[in-house]
Amino acid sequence: MQYFDYNATAPVMREAREAWLHATEKIHGNPSSPHAFGAAANKAMTEAREKLAHFLNCHPADIIWTSGATEANNMCLHHFAQHLDAKGEVWISAIEHPCVHDSAKHYFGKRAKLIPVTRDGVVDLEWLTAEMADTRPGLVAIMAANNETGVLQPWREIRAICQTYEVPFFCDAVQWLGKLPAKGLGDCDYLTGAAHKFGGPRGVGFLKVPHKKATSPLLFGGKQEHGQRAGTENVPIILAMLTALEVRERQIHQSQHLLRGVWKENFEKWLLAHVPGSTVVGANVPRLWNTTSALMPEGGQQRWVTRLDKAGFAVSTGSACTTGKEEPSHVLSAMGFKAGQVAHVLRFSGGWETHDTDWEALAKGIGKVFAEVHHGK
Numbered sequence: 001m002q003y004f005d006y007n008a009t010a011p012v013m014r015e016a017r018e019a020w021l022h023a024t025e026k027i028h029g030n031p032s033s034p035h036a037f038g039a040a041a042n043k044a045m046t047e048a049r050e051k052l053a054h055f056l057n058c059h060p061a062d063i064i065w066t067s068g069a070t071e072a073n074n075m076c077l078h079h080f081a082q083h084l085d086a087k088g089e090v091w092i093s094a095i096e097h098p099c100v101h102d103s104a105k106h107y108f109g110k111r112a113k114l115i116p117v118t119r120d121g122v123v124d125l126e127w128l129t130a131e132m133a134d135t136r137p138g139l140v141a142i143m144a145a146n147n148e149t150g151v152l153q154p155w156r157e158i159r160a161i162c163q164t165y166e167v168p169f170f171c172d173a174v175q176w177l178g179k180l181p182a183k184g185l186g187d188c189d190y191l192t193g194a195a196h197k198f199g200g201p202r203g204v205g206f207l208k209v210p211h212k213k214a215t216s217p218l219l220f221g222g223k224q225e226h227g228q229r230a231g232t233e234n235v236p237i238i239l240a241m242l243t244a245l246e247v248r249e250r251q252i253h254q255s256q257h258l259l260r261g262v263w264k265e266n267f268e269k270w271l272l273a274h275v276p277g278s279t280v281v282g283a284n285v286p287r288l289w290n291t292t293s294a295l296m297p298e299g300g301q302q303r304w305v306t307r308l309d310k311a312g313f314a315v316s317t318g319s320a321c322t323t324g325k326e327e328p329s330h331v332l333s334a335m336g337f338k339a340g341q342v343a344h345v346l347r348f349s350g351g352w353e354t355h356d357t358d359w360e361a362l363a364k365g366i367g368k369v370f371a372e373v374h375h376g377k
C-alpha cells in the first residue's frame with residue numbers, strides 16, 4: 001500500500017518517536033510543579049519553545065502550545081470575538097480550512113467576509129488592496145499554503161498590506177511548515193501550525209501571538225502558558241514536534257531535496273499526457289512540492305479513490321467528507337470550478353518518504369484504473 005495522503009497526516013518520523021519515548025521515560029514532572037521533576041520538565045519545554053521561536057524568528061514568550069491547529073485557529077478567532085467591537089469585521093480567504101472558516105462564521109456571522117481567490121487559487125491581492133483602502137477589518141486571515149491544491153499564498157505581501165493599514169494578520173501555516181522554510185513566518189501577527197503534517201505526533205500544535213499582547217483563553221483552569229491556555233502541557237509530544245521540525249528544517253535547506261518537486265512534476269506531466277481530459281489545478285502558480293490536485297475526466301471521485309485504494313494507493317478527494325457523503329470542495333468552488341468539475345477532483349499528496357519510484361508506481365496505478373473506468377468496468 002502506498003501513501004499519497006500526507007496533507008491529511010504524515011507518518012511520525014523515527015527521530016520524533018525516539019524523542020517522545022525518551023521524554024516519556026525520563027521526564028516525569030509537570031512543568032508547573034515546584035520541585036526538581038517539575039523543573040526538568042519545564043526546562044525541556046522551555047528549550048522546545050526557544051527552538052520554535054528560533055525557526056520562526058519570534059520571541060519564545062509569543063508561543064502558546066495547543067492540541068493542534070484546530071484549537072489554535074479557533075483560539076485566534078475566539079480572541080478577536082472578545083476584542084472587536086460589535087461592527088468589527090473579520091476577513092478570511094475563501095479557501096481557508098473549515099476550522100478557520102466555520103469558527104469565523106460562528107463568532108462573526110455576516111461580519112466574516114470572504115476574500116476571493118483567482119482561478120489559480122491565489123488570494124486576490126488587487127481585491128484586498130482596493131477593499132482595505134476603503135474599509136479596515138479587525139483581522140485578516142489567510143493561510144500560507146492551501147491543503148487541497150497546495151497553492152502557495154503571498155503571505156509576505158499580504159502581511160505588508162496589513163501592516164500598511166495597521167490590521168492584524170493571522171496566517172494558518174499548517175501546510176507550509178516542515179515543507180518550506182519557516183523563516184519569516186514569525187512576522188505574522190498570529191500564526192498556527194500542527195506537528196502531524198511534518199512528521200511529528202498528532203494532537204500537538206501552537207499559536208504564535210504578537211509580543212506582549214495577552215490572548216483571550218479558550219480553555220480556563222490552571223495558569224499554564226501565561227494564563228492563555230489552561231491544562232498540563234504534554235511535554236513529550238511538544239519535544240517530539242520540535243525534533244520533527246528541526247529535522248525538516250535541515251532537510252529543506254539541502255539542495256537535493258528540490259528533486260522531490262521534479263518527481264511530482266514528472267508525475268503531473270505523465271498524468272496530462274496519459275489521461276486525456278485531466279487537468280492539474282493551480283498549474284500556473286507556485287505550489288507545494290508534494291501536492292497535486294487534479295480533475296479526472298471520467299468517473300466520480302469516490303469511485304477513483306476506492307479503485308486506487310484497491311490497487312494499493314491511498315489518495316484523497318481533498319474535500320471534507322462526512323459519513324461517506326461527499327461535499328463539494330469550497331476551495332475549488334471559490335476558484336470558479338463548476339459543481340460537475342469539482343466532483344471529479346483527486347488530491348495526491350506525497351511527503352518526505354515519497355520517491356520517484358512511488359510517483360511512477362502511482363502513475364501506473366492511475367493508468368490501470370483509468371482503463372477500467374474508461375471501459376465501464
Ligand code: PLP
Nearest residue numbers: 068069070097147172174175194
Ligand atoms: N489548517 C490546515 C490548512 C489544515 O490542513 C489542517 C488539517 O488538515 C488544519 C488546519 C487542522 O489541523 P488539525 O487537524 O491538526 O487540528
